[in-house]
Amino acid sequence: MPDLExxxxxxxxxxxxxxxxxxxxxLADGVAPLTIVTGHLVPAMDxxxxxxxxxxxxxxxxxxxxxxxxxxxxxxxxxxxxTGVEPIGRVVIGTVKGDLHDIGKNLVAAMLEGGGFEVxxxxxxxxxxxxxxxxxxxxxxxxxxxxxxxxxxxxxxxTIDAFLAAGLRExxxxxxxxxxxxxxxxxxxxxxxxxxxxxxxxxxxRKLVAA
Amino acid sequence: xRTALEHREPDRIPLDFGSTNVTGIHVSCVAALxxxxxxAPGPVKVHEPGQMLGWIEDDLRAAMGLDVTGVFPRKxxxxxxxxxxxxxxxRGLEVLVPGEFRTTTEPNGDILAYxxxxxxxAPSGRMPVGSAFFDSIIRQPEIDxxxxxxxxxxxxxxxxxxxxxxxDLDHIERSVRAAGASGYGVIASFxxxxxxxxxLVPAPALKNPKGIRDVAEWYISTRTRRGYIHQVFERQxxxxxxxxxxxxxxxxxxxxxAVDCMYVCGTDFGTQTSAFCSVATFRELWxxxxxxxxxxxxxxxxxxxxxxxxxxxxxxxxxxxxxxFDIVNPVQCSAAGMDPAGLKRKYGxxxxxxxxxxxxxxxxxxxxxxxxxxxxxxxCEIFAPGGGxxxxxxxxxxxxxxxxxxxxxxDAVHEFNGVSHA
Numbered sequence: 001m002p003d004l005e006x007x008x009x010x011x012x013x014x015x016x017x018x019x020x021x022x023x024x025x026x027l028a029d030g031v032a033p034l035t036i037v038t039g040h041l042v043p044a045m046d047x048x049x050x051x052x053x054x055x056x057x058x059x060x061x062x063x064x065x066x067x068x069x070x071x072x073x074x075x076x077x078x079x080x081x082x083t084g085v086e087p088i089g090r091v092v093i094g095t096v097k098g099d100l101h102d103i104g105k106n107l108v109a110a111m112l113e114g115g116g117f118e119v120x121x122x123x124x125x126x127x128x129x130x131x132x133x134x135x136x137x138x139x140x141x142x143x144x145x146x147x148x149x150x151x152x153x154x155x156x157x158x159t160i161d162a163f164l165a166a167g168l169r170e171x172x173x174x175x176x177x178x179x180x181x182x183x184x185x186x187x188x189x190x191x192x193x194x195x196x197x198x199x200x201x202x203x204x205x206r207k208l209v210a211a
Numbered sequence: 212x213r214t215a216l217e218h219r220e221p222d223r224i225p226l227d228f229g230s231t232n233v234t235g236i237h238v239s240c241v242a243a244l245x246x247x248x249x250x251a252p253g254p255v256k257v258h259e260p261g262q263m264l265g266w267i268e269d270d271l272r273a274a275m276g277l278d279v280t281g282v283f284p285r286k287x288x289x290x291x292x293x294x295x296x297x298x299x300x301x302r303g304l305e306v307l308v309p310g311e312f313r314t315t316t317e318p319n320g321d322i323l324a325y326x327x328x329x330x331x332x333a334p335s336g337r338m339p340v341g342s343a344f345f346d347s348i349i350r351q352p353e354i355d356x357x358x359x360x361x362x363x364x365x366x367x368x369x370x371x372x373x374x375x376x377x378x379d380l381d382h383i384e385r386s387v388r389a390a391g392a393s394g395y396g397v398i399a400s401f402x403x404x405x406x407x408x409x410x411l412v413p414a415p416a417l418k419n420p421k422g423i424r425d426v427a428e429w430y431i432s433t434r435t436r437r438g439y440i441h442q443v444f445e446r447q448x449x450x451x452x453x454x455x456x457x458x459x460x461x462x463x464x465x466x467x468x469a470v471d472c473m474y475v476c477g478t479d480f481g482t483q484t485s486a487f488c489s490v491a492t493f494r495e496l497w498x499x500x501x502x503x504x505x506x507x508x509x510x511x512x513x514x515x516x517x518x519x520x521x522x523x524x525x526x527x528x529x530x531x532x533x534x535x536f537d538i539v540n541p542v543q544c545s546a547a548g549m550d551p552a553g554l555k556r557k558y559g560x561x562x563x564x565x566x567x568x569x570x571x572x573x574x575x576x577x578x579x580x581x582x583x584x585x586x587x588x589x590x591c592e593i594f595a596p597g598g599g600x601x602x603x604x605x606x607x608x609x610x611x612x613x614x615x616x617x618x619x620x621x622d623a624v625h626e627f628n629g630v631s632h633a
Contacts, residue, residue: 014434052485055485055486055489058485058486058487058488058489058492059430059482059487059488060430060431060433060434060435060487060488061434063427063430063431064431064434064435067431097339097340097341098339098340098341098342099339099341099342100337100339100342100346101346103426103427103430106427125339125341149342149609150571150572150576150577150609150611151341151342151343151609151610151611152341152342155341179482179483179572180483180572180573182573196483196484197484197485
């Protein structure tokens with residue numbers, strides 16, 4: 001399948017035009033959308049995550065691969081919805097209330113989507129009630145919270161507490177991340193998991209939804 | 212401070228807070244410190260409204276036992292000159308802001324700031340409820356990936372860089388004269404030499420910024436549009452050196468040269484666990500321009516060159532030295548590969564560590580005064596021997612930091628120095 005190899009290469013190289021073209025070509029060849037995702041898109045983004053982990057890739061390369069992945073998913077997403085195929089998990093993601101920083105969160109969202117998750121990205125400066133509403137209405141099983149600032153880290157706890165108060169804490173796993181966040185802090189606020197990079201966030205998410 | 216900058220061990224570690232926009236204190240903490248030390252009440256000046264940094268007046272500088280003062284550009288982050296101070300109620304705290312600093316409050320409580328105080332322009336800063344400072348608003352529609360590269364004009368990314376006005380030079384002359392007369396060490400932030408600092412790329416002081424102003428797109432451009440970035444940096448570098456020539460000429464002619472160090476650039480190359488680019492990319496894209504600016508400074512002045520970069524930057528330090536940087540800040544020991552003892556051993560004779568004194572992500576905001584004291588004493592023991600250390604926390608003191616922890620930090624430095632204060 002030369003087009004699918006091209007797709008993988010386009011994602012790794014961050015070439016969004018080539019990624020879109022290879023996706024269209026694969027569909028025209030009759031390859032099922034789910035096969036494109038699980039067989040090619042997911043392994044390609046795993047490779048991007050690996051390159052980031054071993055510091056061959058940095059933020060600009062990750063942003064480019066995320067853009068290429070999005071170009072492919074924009075084509076595939078409606079087709080996947082039509083087939084009714086369940087994703088490996090549904091994740092509601094956002095930067096917590098008071099915090100407008102979203103580059104790290106966007107990279108995690110892209111890596112999760114490229115990892116086979118359905119991603120509901122609420123953006124930045126997201127109030128606890130919006131996380132709750134989205135998790136409930138979209139039947140999410142995972143919530144991912146991001147914060148860059150020590151000033152806004154407490155919003156992570158507020159959000160987790162709001163899930164408890166709403167009686168929804170047992171229905172979702174909650175993972176946290178962001179520059180000042182540590183495993184110790186994640187444990188102290190009752191999060192289910194912590195990740196220190198976009199690449200390892202995918203592995204953590206897979207582990208949490210499998211638990 | 213001068214002794215420490217020359218890598219000789221001074222009688223005591225020099226201490227900085229408030230001399231630059233990366234070594235400052237949030238206005239709420241400045242107000243708390245003034246109360247703690249029993250200083251004259253009244254609203255504190257916000258001299259950097261983006262990060263809401265409070266001005267350290269001489270009485271507080273003396274009470275804290277500081278050794279450094281700063282020279283700042285005439286205009287603040289959103290383009291308002293730092294004059295004609297007016298009262299502003301910052302979520303219950305009365306502060307002073309520049310006269311032309313103007314804001315509006317959204318129905319949800321978010322505060323918007325306007326470029327050059329022009330409320331008819333699109334706002335360029337937002338402080339959400341729950342935050343304590345402004346983030347730049349990206350005033351650029353998402354760049355169409357089909358963007359016609361040929362239409363990108365480097366001049367659009369240079370609008371904020373230009374020749375200094377006589378007003379700017381007058382301001383610098385006055386500020387340097389006052390700083391020199393204070394007897395403290397002097398670090399000057401003249402502006403214009405930060406290459407691709409994503410804190411400034413959105414151009415919060417411009418009413419209608421053009422070019423590449425989206426932070427993510429800028430990062431992408433460092434990979435995909437290197438020719439464009441080189442053209443921006445090349446021209447910016449020429450403008451900056453011409454400005455430095457005029458500043459230096461003016462200071463020598465009229466003000467005496469009281470400047471000890473120059474804040475060159477605040478572009479961050481490190482993240483918490485990694486870097487924003489490879490060393491090879493740094494050397495291709497930034498190194499030539501840093502070398503030219505620092506080279507001019509060293510050839511023409513006695514100023515030391517100060518580089519700020521957050522995060523895990525150990526991999527870049529040899530290149531920083533080769534590019535002519537004398538000082539690094541904030542020495543983020545909490546980031547990967549930034550072990551303080553290792554940094555001191557490997558680079559301590561060649562780089563001044565201006566920062567690294569205490570962790571501001573964990574210990575200072577969330578620890579106990581005892582934990583703060585212990586960490587500060589440990590860092591002083593590591594960084595002080597042989598000079599080359601100016602005490603500062605790792606970046607600005609953030610809102611919400613308990614005042615007793617700040618005082619514990621200061622007291623620990625004075626304890627190490629064997630000096631009694633306040």
